[in-house]
Amino acid sequence: MTEQIAHEPLDVLRLRARRRQAGRRSFRQALMRAATGIIGEIKIASPSRGRLIDNARPPASIARAFEAAGIDAISVVTEEDFFHGNLALLSKIRRDTRLPVLRKDFLTTPYEIVQSAAHGADAVLLITAGLADDQLQPLLSEALEYDLDVVLEIHDEQELVRALTFDPSIVGVNNRNLRTFEVSLNVSKRLINRIPRHILAISESGLRSPTDVIAMKQAGARACLIGEALLGADDPRAFIAACRPAFVA
Structure with missing residues (x-):
C-alpha cells in the first residue's frame, strides 16, 4: 500500500476521481432495469483453478464479447497475488465497453475506494466478513462521495x-x-428471502449453468454474478440467452 500511495498520491487520485464522476455508470440501475440481471466476471486466475484466461485471449476482448452476448455489468477482479488482476485491466475494460464495471478485490482502506473511482470503477465490492463496523463506515462514505455503488457482500445470517x-x-x-x-x-436460497425487497440482491459464486441462474431467481435473486462458467462457455451468447427466462417478470 505504501508503494501505491507513493506512486499515486491520494490528492492526485481525488482529482482524477472527480473528473470521472460525471461519467459514472450506475451499476445498480443497470441491473434493476435489465430483464437479465447478469454480471459477467473477468478473472485472470484463481487459487483453486489456476490460470483461467491465457495470453491468447485478451481480457478486454472477452469483456466485449460478454457485452455483445447481453450481460448487464462487468466484474473485474483486480487482486494481484492470487488472482493476477490489476487496476490497468479494470481501466482498459471500462474504456473498451459501455457497461458499468465493478471492482472486486479485498478492499480495506478509503484510499482504495478513491483509487477505484480514479481508475474508472462504477462500483466496489466490500466484504463484510473482513471489515469491522468502524472500518466499513468510512469506506461507504468515501464511495458515496464519488457516486460509486457498493456491493456489500455477506455469507451468513x-x-x-x-x-x-x-x-x-x-x-x-x-x-x-x-x-x-x-x-x-x-x-x-437461505439468505436472499431475508433481504428486504428494496435492496438489490445478487447471488455470487458457484453458478455453473443457466439452471443455476434460474434456481437463484426462484430464490429471490435480482441478479447473478457468473464467472468461470461464462469464461469457459463455448458460446457466451447462448449461455446468457438460456438464462434470460429466469429474469422475465
Whole structure:
C-alpha cells in the first residue's frame, strides 16, 4: 500500500476521481432495469483453478464479447497475488465497453475506494466478513462521495444482520465460504428471502449453468454474478440467452 500511495498520491487520485464522476455508470440501475440481471466476471486466475484466461485471449476482448452476448455489468477482479488482476485491466475494460464495471478485490482502506473511482470503477465490492463496523463506515462514505455503488457482500445470517445496519442498496450473497472455500447455492436460497425487497440482491459464486441462474431467481435473486462458467462457455451468447427466462417478470 505504501508503494501505491507513493506512486499515486491520494490528492492526485481525488482529482482524477472527480473528473470521472460525471461519467459514472450506475451499476445498480443497470441491473434493476435489465430483464437479465447478469454480471459477467473477468478473472485472470484463481487459487483453486489456476490460470483461467491465457495470453491468447485478451481480457478486454472477452469483456466485449460478454457485452455483445447481453450481460448487464462487468466484474473485474483486480487482486494481484492470487488472482493476477490489476487496476490497468479494470481501466482498459471500462474504456473498451459501455457497461458499468465493478471492482472486486479485498478492499480495506478509503484510499482504495478513491483509487477505484480514479481508475474508472462504477462500483466496489466490500466484504463484510473482513471489515469491522468502524472500518466499513468510512469506506461507504468515501464511495458515496464519488457516486460509486457498493456491493456489500455477506455469507451468513450474522453478516446479513450487520450489513443491514448500514442501509445498503445492494447486497451480494457469496455462496462460497471464504474460510473453507466450500460452495453451496443453498446459501443464497437461505439468505436472499431475508433481504428486504428494496435492496438489490445478487447471488455470487458457484453458478455453473443457466439452471443455476434460474434456481437463484426462484430464490429471490435480482441478479447473478457468473464467472468461470461464462469464461469457459463455448458460446457466451447462448449461455446468457438460456438464462434470460429466469429474469422475465
